[in-house]
Amino acid sequence: MSNITKKVSWSSRPDESGAAGEGTPLLNGSEQPRHSRQVELAPNSLDYDNIENQLFLEEERRMSHMGFRCLEISRWVVCGLIGFLTGLIACFIDIAVEQLAGIKYQVVKENIEKFTEVGGLSISLILWAVLNSAIVMLGAIIVAFFEPIAAGSGIPQIKCYLNGVKIPRVVRLKTLVVKVCGVICSVVGGLAVGKEGPMIHSGAVVAAGVSQGRSTSLKRDFKIFEYFRRDTEKRDFVSAGAAAGVSAAFGAPVGGVLFSLEEGASFWNQMLTWRIFFASMISTFTLNFFLSIYHKNPGDLSNPGLINFGRFETDVRNISIQMSSFNRHATVLLRYVHRPCLQVMEAMLVAAVTATVSFTMIYFSNDCQPLGPEHTEEYPLQLFCADGEYNSMATAFFNTPERSVRSLFHNQPGTYNPLTLGLFTLTYFFLACWTYGLSVSAGVFIPSLLIGAAWGRLCGILLASLTSSSSIWADPGKYALIGAAAQLGGIVRMTLSLTVIMVEATGNVTYGLPIMLVLMTAKIVGDYFQEGLYDIHIKLQSVPFLHWEAPATSHWLTARSVMSSPVTCLNRLEKVGTIVDILSNTSTNHNGFPVVELVTENDEGGNVGPAKLCGLILRSQLIVLLKHKVFVELARSRLTHRKLQLKDFRDAYPRFPPIQSIHVSQDERECMMDLREFMNPTPYTVPQDTSLPRVFKLFRALGLRHLVVVDDENRVIGLVTRKDLARYHLGKHGLEELQLAQT
């Protein structure tokens, strides 16, 4: 029996791919792919399609009605657990930040007060800068040396995960621990960052951990939830975790659900959504419950969320759309300092500079405000103000950003003078931009809100003075809210979920329409200049991110022109040696192999044409098969050989060993492997003339990883993967082709 393994020439780098050169018509825009930097750890595609092989079908058929019901119940239990744990983590972060920041500000405040009268405030400045630097150093060290993936907010990574691309190490326990400690340090260290973004990442990690019923890092297997050990189920739970994270961060359970759906799930499933909502609800209420105990007011559940804007009670009357045209988008300085030591040093530098700039601003400001009885500032600095007054600039700088936002929203008109706000906006904007590129765990939500609130309030004050202080225009807090929405929308560009998050966080649906209009305007204006911050990030990592629809003008592309071809196919009965060679070939890092039928008629001839498709098998499955030596000859000789079960695949999930670690002797190379039982016998296929939008829709709606292209006699002629579809993108000059990382 001759083995007609098809030519192995599906090139590893997309730029060398056969598909790109051959049949593709020239694309508009001679512009060359701009980002060719490959990430060190190649991202993996997730497979949202069940591998319905014989083993799977047998298991499903064996399972009773009751069994499915138990599964469904355990899904709910897992979601409840995810919500609970995410809420606990949010609670921990909140209390830790509040306690530590409290101590820090108390120390600095006492020091300043001591030196205000006797002079020598430079000592206070140094104290402040050193304190900040030390705390930030701690955070930067753990991130830079232990888990670099924990840097930033983690939202781009979670977006990728929900989209179907797994960035390595992103949902590990270690990442979670580093993230939580890192974000506490960053916030306490006084950087211009928030603690909300990282909550979303934390929720996702919790979900990925809990749902698997084991921790690979801790080498503990609780022998539960084994059914959930596959991409399909895990991705569902990670959606729930991300939603729980948003919910805990902003007290917005509905916003959380919409975030997950907006970013991830392309196939909307009712039961899944209910579970996600359940996780979100549990998360908000857990956080709330424990915080209410911490604040010695148990049972008062009316202030949900890590951030709370307080409730806007007054009617909106005239908060209007004229604000919405103000929009700016941060030109973020994305830097790549790669040496860990340098990263730590840079973080410390930024912390020190932040302290210095803040101090200078406060020092030279002479905006004194009377200290009211109902002031919301926790650490009012008197400095050079008269007794009973406080320095207004200090309320903005000498405070955690959350509190500053709330002050900007709710303080009485006249609390801030325009100059203070203008200066604050400018300096904070530049600090935030600089801070963003640091390798510390940090979120971008709060700084954006703060900057937006500051210039929003500034606009409100100016407008009020222009319109000769008519009482209707008098509340600058509303302008601050709208400004904050516009700024945040301009940066992150999530229209729907952000509207709901803002509405839920302000607790008043009346602001819904203005917020939505502002966010839409911000998105349109922003998109005209540049993509959103997270999308820039994702693009920089050249991840094959699939958008919602194929580019509008791509109807003239067909499956034939986008597919990778020729494809490495395997026979149903294949020689072990061939399989090992194909898997070991480092230049072709394929993950899916169509299984074809031996076409006996053509067997003799030299020119072996494409053969009939009869299934699809994954690299991970082949590796498990090799590891367990499921060879035809061995099965014959050792009759007692245990039959391979689905459990063996689940135990190996998700960290399948590399092919190099599997030893296959020379004798074994001559054995045969029978793939029939393990391959997916009914992979989705498309004819070669299918238009790109149609291929895209199928791929996206079903969350596929591989889509086989067949001719009209069901013979394999190509394979469409995520990168083949993600390449095409609508630029300013029409359709463009990007260069992407191999998955």
Place this chain on the structure above:
Amino acid sequence: MSNITKKVSWSSRPDESGAAGEGTPLLNGSEQPRHSRQVELAPNSLDYDNIENQLFLEEERRMSHMGFRCLEISRWVVCGLIGFLTGLIACFIDIAVEQLAGIKYQVVKENIEKFTEVGGLSISLILWAVLNSAIVMLGAIIVAFFEPIAAGSGIPQIKCYLNGVKIPRVVRLKTLVVKVCGVICSVVGGLAVGKEGPMIHSGAVVAAGVSQGRSTSLKRDFKIFEYFRRDTEKRDFVSAGAAAGVSAAFGAPVGGVLFSLEEGASFWNQMLTWRIFFASMISTFTLNFFLSIYHKNPGDLSNPGLINFGRFETDVRNISIQMSSFNRHATVLLRYVHRPCLQVMEAMLVAAVTATVSFTMIYFSNDCQPLGPEHTEEYPLQLFCADGEYNSMATAFFNTPERSVRSLFHNQPGTYNPLTLGLFTLTYFFLACWTYGLSVSAGVFIPSLLIGAAWGRLCGILLASLTSSSSIWADPGKYALIGAAAQLGGIVRMTLSLTVIMVEATGNVTYGLPIMLVLMTAKIVGDYFQEGLYDIHIKLQSVPFLHWEAPATSHWLTARSVMSSPVTCLNRLEKVGTIVDILSNTSTNHNGFPVVELVTENDEGGNVGPAKLCGLILRSQLIVLLKHKVFVELARSRLTHRKLQLKDFRDAYPRFPPIQSIHVSQDERECMMDLREFMNPTPYTVPQDTSLPRVFKLFRALGLRHLVVVDDENRVIGLVTRKDLARYHLGKHGLEELQLAQT
């Protein structure tokens, strides 16, 4: 050239279908299909899949980047319009009901007051009953004689539409007019109904009308939005319309979006969702704006929605889960009185009985309450109470249901005595059940809420007395809220969107978790006994409704065992006579025909096997082709013959003429039709061994109407349609097979 049209034997009634008998293993449950009543007007399936034929692709390829942008903008404009018009309609209904009911109650109240002292209250009773009957008669007449489909809330029909099944006449202008007038009459006539359900239907009709840029009923074509004249686009807009309807009815824009998604869209598309949200927002705010003008308080936009529960301000502390186990599900008396006259008579009878019962209850009640200065009752009846007091039973009965609900939620503890509430709950429950089956336009939301609120408050009062009036348990209004949620949840079973609607309508996210838990419990308990009200309705009409997932235990069914077979196929070049015969065959009412290639090898032999699939064509397309006489011979002879364009198909959409109205002469019957240009060349296919859940997922995720089953050489062996999938359903005894209407 011999025409090998395949055997036409795909039977019209599913029970005679070849597929059900042949390969299907015996299903569990010897139970025979229970509902065999066929609806008079056969429902049609919608096609959510674009027909990507040559014409379509050419048009798409011709269109520039700018063209697509304009399309996108016009989609937003249409959604804005939908929201605006839906808001206006809601506003009209609200004002009309308020004015007319005001007049009615004023007349009756004066009459009662007049006769209370002098005796002869039976005259008041007669006046009340006659007034009610007359108004209800009006509503029943227009519904029964002009548009029977406008009866009820219309929610089951909209659910079907969003699911992909079009009940005839459901989105016509006439239906809208009858619905709006009908619902005003029903509510003013004092029936136990609400005006919220019909708003959802109204929104959907508005959407279907506006998006098409013409009215077939009025024979006006505005020559705009022609691109949107196909199922795909129309269904998207109808989703937006339904969301706008919910949003206007409950002041819940997010709830509206979630309703549309929960019921309809299986493929979640970000842009679509944003548009739906936009329509919802515009709808709420339009309603709000005009109502605020009407209430002489322009600009006060803080009370959105037709129904407004008022804001629950106090903290929840202990509203807890103990309520959630109370749940009941209405055993609705579904009757089918088919003669229109009888329907009208019955509606009048119910109206009179409602008035009589209410009057009797009020008359015999001696629950007098002091008339506080801040009372929420608009028409307090003094009756036999002392001066400065009012009859408490009358606040519940002698009022529009919306107001009664609000009183139950917000009135001070002690406003109602338990006996009043108990009696009210009982009588109103039976009235509501009786009313539900009437052929008048009416919603079930408000009566459910009212009954739930009444027994919720009752429980609250009883619990308060048991726990010796500790102040924590003292507010029965919260129990009323939870009771209302439970009752409504038990009846309609929409967990997710209902939670959000309730939270938005109460304006306090703090109640989110308890409401959700109550709704979930209600759903679980309810599902144990019976399906939800809307689902019962849908089932009674034997509509092939697709649920979210295939039944869990259906993995052993394959595409081969569920498909309809053999299939009527057409050749690429087909004789006109054959096509006319196939279409005219009334026993087979097929809508989709696989187009196959002429297999020349088998041409000679007697036994013609299945031929290679090369496309799919729809009945509606064939009819347009026949109407325009697109025959090969004619094209040759008349060279100037205008080429058929996509516009011709769009103009015929959606009311394609029946085949009987198209005259084809004997000569023309001998002509040939070339289907290549018009067929969809790349229909989705599945191999015959694909498991049912896999087929289901593909079908549902892409919103297909026909899915071709092929063997491993791409030859057509069967066709899966909606009814083939909707037949299987998980009953108490395992998998059951239902009998469904042909679509």
